[in-house]
Amino acid sequence: MAVFPAAASVHPPRFLMNIVLKDLTKIFPKSSRNKSPVTAVDNFNIEIPDGKLVGLLGPSGCGKSTALNLISGLEKPTHGRIFFGGTDVTDLPPERRGVGMVFQNYALYPHLSVLQNILFPMQNLKGKERPSKEEMIARAEEAARLVQISELMDRRPGELSGGQQQRVAIARAIVKKPGVLLLDEPLSNLDARLRLQTREEIRRIQNETKITTVFVTHDQEEAMSISDLIILMESGVLNQVGKPQDVYDYPANMFVSKFLGTPPINIFKGTVKDGTVYIGDVPAAHTDSGFEGEAAVGIRPEGFIPDRNGILSCGLSRVEVMGRDTSIVFTHPQAESGSGRAIVSSESLSEVSGTTVCFSLKSSKIHVFDPVTGVKIETRPG
Amino acid sequence: MKNSNFKAWLFLLPAIAFLGVFMLYPLIDVLIYSFEEGYNSASQSYWGIGFYNYSYVLRDPYFIQALKNTIILVIITVPLSTGLALLISLGLNSIKALKNLFQTVYFLPYVTNTIAVGLVFMILFKKTAYTDGMINLLINWFGGQSVDFIEGPYWAKMMVMCIYTIWIVMPFKVLILTGSLASVNKNYYNAAKIDGTSKFRTFTRITVPMISPMLFYLIITGFIGAFKAYSDEVALFGTNLNAAGMNTIVGYIYDMLYGNSGGYPSYAAAAALILFIIVLTITSINLAISKKNIHY
Ligand SMILES: Nc1ncnc2c1ncn2[C@@H]1O[C@H](COP(=O)(O)OP(=O)(O)O)[C@@H](O)[C@H]1O
Ligand SMILES: [Mg+2]
Numbered sequence: 041m042a043v044f045p046a047a048a049s050v051h052p053p054r055f056l057m058n059i060v061l062k063d064l065t066k067i068f069p070k071s072s073r074n075k076s077p078v079t080a081v082d083n084f085n086i087e088i089p090d091g092k093l094v095g096l097l098g099p100s101g102c103g104k105s106t107a108l109n110l111i112s113g114l115e116k117p118t119h120g121r122i123f124f125g126g127t128d129v130t131d132l133p134p135e136r137r138g139v140g141m142v143f144q145n146y147a148l149y150p151h152l153s154v155l156q157n158i159l160f161p162m163q164n165l166k167g168k169e170r171p172s173k174e175e176m177i178a179r180a181e182e183a184a185r186l187v188q189i190s191e192l193m194d195r196r197p198g199e200l201s202g203g204q205q206q207r208v209a210i211a212r213a214i215v216k217k218p219g220v221l222l223l224d225e226p227l228s229n230l231d232a233r234l235r236l237q238t239r240e241e242i243r244r245i246q247n248e249t250k251i252t253t254v255f256v257t258h259d260q261e262e263a264m265s266i267s268d269l270i271i272l273m274e275s276g277v278l279n280q281v282g283k284p285q286d287v288y289d290y291p292a293n294m295f296v297s298k299f300l301g302t303p304p305i306n307i308f309k310g311t312v313k314d315g316t317v318y319i320g321d322v323p324a325a326h327t328d329s330g331f332e333g334e335a336a337v338g339i340r341p342e343g344f345i346p347d348r349n350g351i352l353s354c355g356l357s358r359v360e361v362m363g364r365d366t367s368i369v370f371t372h373p374q375a376e377s378g379s380g381r382a383i384v385s386s387e388s389l390s391e392v393s394g395t396t397v398c399f400s401l402k403s404s405k406i407h408v409f410d411p412v413t414g415v416k417i418e419t420r421p422g
Numbered sequence: 423m424k425n426s427n428f429k430a431w432l433f434l435l436p437a438i439a440f441l442g443v444f445m446l447y448p449l450i451d452v453l454i455y456s457f458e459e460g461y462n463s464a465s466q467s468y469w470g471i472g473f474y475n476y477s478y479v480l481r482d483p484y485f486i487q488a489l490k491n492t493i494i495l496v497i498i499t500v501p502l503s504t505g506l507a508l509l510i511s512l513g514l515n516s517i518k519a520l521k522n523l524f525q526t527v528y529f530l531p532y533v534t535n536t537i538a539v540g541l542v543f544m545i546l547f548k549k550t551a552y553t554d555g556m557i558n559l560l561i562n563w564f565g566g567q568s569v570d571f572i573e574g575p576y577w578a579k580m581m582v583m584c585i586y587t588i589w590i591v592m593p594f595k596v597l598i599l600t601g602s603l604a605s606v607n608k609n610y611y612n613a614a615k616i617d618g619t620s621k622f623r624t625f626t627r628i629t630v631p632m633i634s635p636m637l638f639y640l641i642i643t644g645f646i647g648a649f650k651a652y653s654d655e656v657a658l659f660g661t662n663l664n665a666a667g668m669n670t671i672v673g674y675i676y677d678m679l680y681g682n683s684g685g686y687p688s689y690a691a692a693a694a695l696i697l698f699i700i701v702l703t704i705t706s707i708n709l710a711i712s713k714k715n716i717h718y
Contacts, residue, residue: 114612135618147609151631151716160627161617216617 057125057219057252059088059111064120066106080106082276083120088269090125093246093253095267095284097260099299103276104256108222111254112139124219135164137220140213140251144225146205148197148212155193158183158212183211186245203234207241214249221246221253227262239266260300264288272296289404294414297338297407306380308372310337310408317408317419319374322351325406325419336411341367343405344382346391350398354380359389370397455691463687475692484664485693488674494580495587495670496648503588504640507595512625514596515603539590540657547571547582572659579659579668586654591647595640602636603629638712642705649701652676671697 064084070077080103088094096104109115111122113134121130129137140161148157158180162171171179184190187207197205206226213221226242227235243266246253257263263270264284272279272287280292291297297305308319312335317325319337344352346368354370357379361367366389368382382399391397403421410417455461456475458468479485546556549570553559558568569575571582606629614624630637652672655663663669664677671693678690 112616114615133618134616139616141613141616143609143613145607145609147607147613149610149628149631151634160619164618164620164623212613 058090059086059220059252059254060123061086061088061111062121062123064107064110064122065118066103066110066115067118068106079276081110081117082278084278086271086278086281088252088254088271090252091250092268093243093255093266095263095270096254096256096273097263097270097299098258098273098279100258101275102273104258104273105224107273108141108224108254108256111220112141112222113137138216138218139220139222140216140218142206142209142213142221142223142226144228146197146209146229148205148208150197152196153193154184154189154195154197154200154208155180157197157208158215161212161216179215180211183215186214186248187211187241201234202230203238206230206238210242210245214245214251218251221249221251222256223253224256225258226255227257227259235262242266261302264300272299274299291407291416293416294336294338294407294409294411297409301340303341303367303381303383305338305340305407306382307376308337308339308374308380309376309411310335310374312408312417317406317417319352319372322353324352324401325403325408326421327408327417327419329417331410331417334411335417336409336414338407338409339380339401340405340407341381341383343402344368344384344399345402346382346384346388347398347400348391350400352399352401354397354399356392356395356397359392361386368392368397452691452694455688456695458688461688463685468688475688476696479689479692479696482689484669484677485671485674487664487667488669488671491580491583491668492649492651492670495584495651496645498584499587499591499648500641500644502584503591503595504637504644506588507592507599507640508637510592510596511599511603512629514600537657539586543582543586543589543658549573573666576667579666583655583658583668586658587648587651590654591644595644598636598640599633602633606632634712634716638708638716642708642712645704645708646701649697649704 061084064081065079066081068074068078068080082103084107096107098104106115110117113129113132113136117130121128123129124137149160152160155177159176162176162179165171181190181193184193187210189204189207189211192200192204192208197208200208206229209226210223213223223242227238230238239262242253242255255263255267267284269281270284270287271281274295280287280296282290287296288300291300294307298307308324310317310319310324312318312327312331312333315326315328316323317327317335317337324337324339352372354372357369357371359366359368366384366386368384369379370382371379403419406419408417408419409415457471457473459470459472459474461468544555547558548555549558549568549572554562554568555571557571562568569578571578573579610628610632611624614628619628650672651670655668655670655673659666659668662682663673669677675690675693675697678686678693
């Protein structure tokens with residue numbers, strides 16, 4: 041990959057900053073849009089460390105954009121405080137917070153050229169803050185170089201591809217060297233291949249600039265692949281914060297376990313009796329939690345190992361080979377939708393024959409939840 | 423390829439036939455009339471071809487007056503009505519709660535009969551045996567002298583005519599502009615806010631360019647409409663517009679055809695073509711400017 045010494049020397053931004061959200065809440069009143077008041081952001085307490093790329097993840101309508109708009113200052117919180125690098129910015133308007141923002145549809149001004157779009161934020165500056173014309177152009181060119189659109193400066197947004205527009209939007213957002221960069225679903229208007237490419241770009245740009253970045257997405261794979269940290273929320277409520285792999289390996293609740301991972305986790309109806317977790321009459325895990333009664337037993341697709349002597353016996357629907365992955369689609373009476381999917385190694389297929397398949401289970405891939413509240417029930421192997 | 427072209431023409435045929443009979447043929451006919459000197463409608467004969475009709479019309483003081491009136495009307499009402507409509511639309515757009523109510527209120531004149539609006543203006547401006555009109559009452563209240571707006575001095579009549587025209591065209595413009603303002607994606611404004619763009623700059627650099635196609639549409643149709651003004655003047659000043667000194671080009675054409683001094687289709691045709699050339703020129707200039715300024 042190419043290296044850009046010029047860019048690296050001028051960035052990073054003037055100062056790095058962490059973002060702290062304290063009891064942050066946003067309630068939208070009843071309106072034409074909502075029949076009853078909506079708590080879009082419910083009592084958030086998070087620290088977003090400086091210089092990191094954080095993925096804010098959750099299903100559509102869960103309040104991600106609202107959370108981002110609270111950070112940017114486009115929305116005012118119902119209560120709670122926001123701190124940038126220790127400074128309380130809750131009452132500051134957006135332009136005083138030093139944030140750059142990229143919108144889902146890019147919001148590039150269609151009547152202005154790429155260069156004029158990138159210059160636009162600097163031209164708003166007044167008095168001493170306003171750079172000279174030459175300096176503005178130099179900075180615009182530097183931002184353009186960083187996102188690799190230098191040769192497109194005279195075009196208009198309408199003459200650019202989606203991916204190029206995206207880069208222009210990022211250049212416009214970082215040209216003032218903000219302490220915080222906010223991206224609201226920046227990839228969702230791109231096709232699959234471009235999305236992969238552009239998310240790597242965003243990762244690279246963040247690495248080079250070290251701007252504290254919050255990246256909103258509803259695509260778990262996107263968040264998992266480029267974030268230093270993910271924040272997972274559901275209908276306004278913060279579910280879990282952590283490194284992507286940690287959140288995947290130790291989901292705090294059933295929602296988190298279901299939301300992360302493709303193919304998704306398989307949920308079985310189970311019971312806990314005397315400290316043992318059963319699927320049907322098969323003991324799958326043990327718990328010291330004292331929990332008794334019905335439980336939801338989640339097993340990741342990669343937690344199944346085909347094994348003639350395995351404990352979990354399932355009906356074999358079919359074997360699918362897609363690229364590198366070999367998956368076994370099985371049926372089980374306790375499985376949530378009657379069937380499930382296991383990702384296995386191709387060698388292990390020798391263990392599979394006939395109409396039933398037996399699995400032994402990797403205990404680290406088993407997660408047990410209270411079926412009503414979804415709260416995790418701690419288990420131990422053996 | 424050939425085949426599909428043929429089909430396209432076939433589908434267009436009814437429209438072309440219709441336009442040909444009702445638009446193109448009369449246009450050509452008017453053009454011919456305008457060059458026939460001394461045309462006599464009774465005998466359908468004429469004694470020469472030339473520019474006499476044009477030179478007559480251009481030297482006719484009634485035509486000069488009508489041309490002057492029309493141009494004043496255009497120059498005053500088009501920018502004023504468009505600008506006012508933009509202001510009102512911006513106001514409406516920023517007051518969410520009142521948006522729907524006000525949109526109805528401002529649209530009322532549009533669905534109201536011209537004659538009814540004329541009546542309102544009578545109440546406002548006309549002197550009768552019983553009252554000098556509401557506006558004069560106001561003027562008197564501030565210690566001023568009554569003005570006869572309908573039969574008085576030229577400037578007063580012109581003012582009433584301009585206000586009336588603006589009043590009539592305003593609702594349509596407000597409707598179009600509130601619609602196009604509302605359709606500007608909110609993210610442009612959010613992006614501008616994040617970048618600390620001042621209200622004024624947001625308006626001139628984002629709002630106006632974004633709605634510029636609609637603005638140009640309104641200006642072009644505004645020019646054309648104002649150049650064709652006639653019925654509003656009749657509603658205000660009666661049918662003898664020449665006597666009132668308030669005739670317009672279209673009024674002049676009408677008078678030449680059917681008025682008391684009418685029966686001169688050749689003069690009417692020449693006047694119509696002069697109007698046509700003026701409107702064509704102005705519209706071309708407008709389009710050229712809009713092409714240069716609308717980029718998407
Ligand atoms: N301006 C607003 N007015 C009223 N309700 C809103 C507004 N913005 C968002 N909401 C509501 O808040 C909830 C979260 O919305 P949003 O933050 O846009 O979700 P996401 O970005 O995760 O899809 C939704 O129920 C939405 O209807
Ligand atoms: Mg959103």
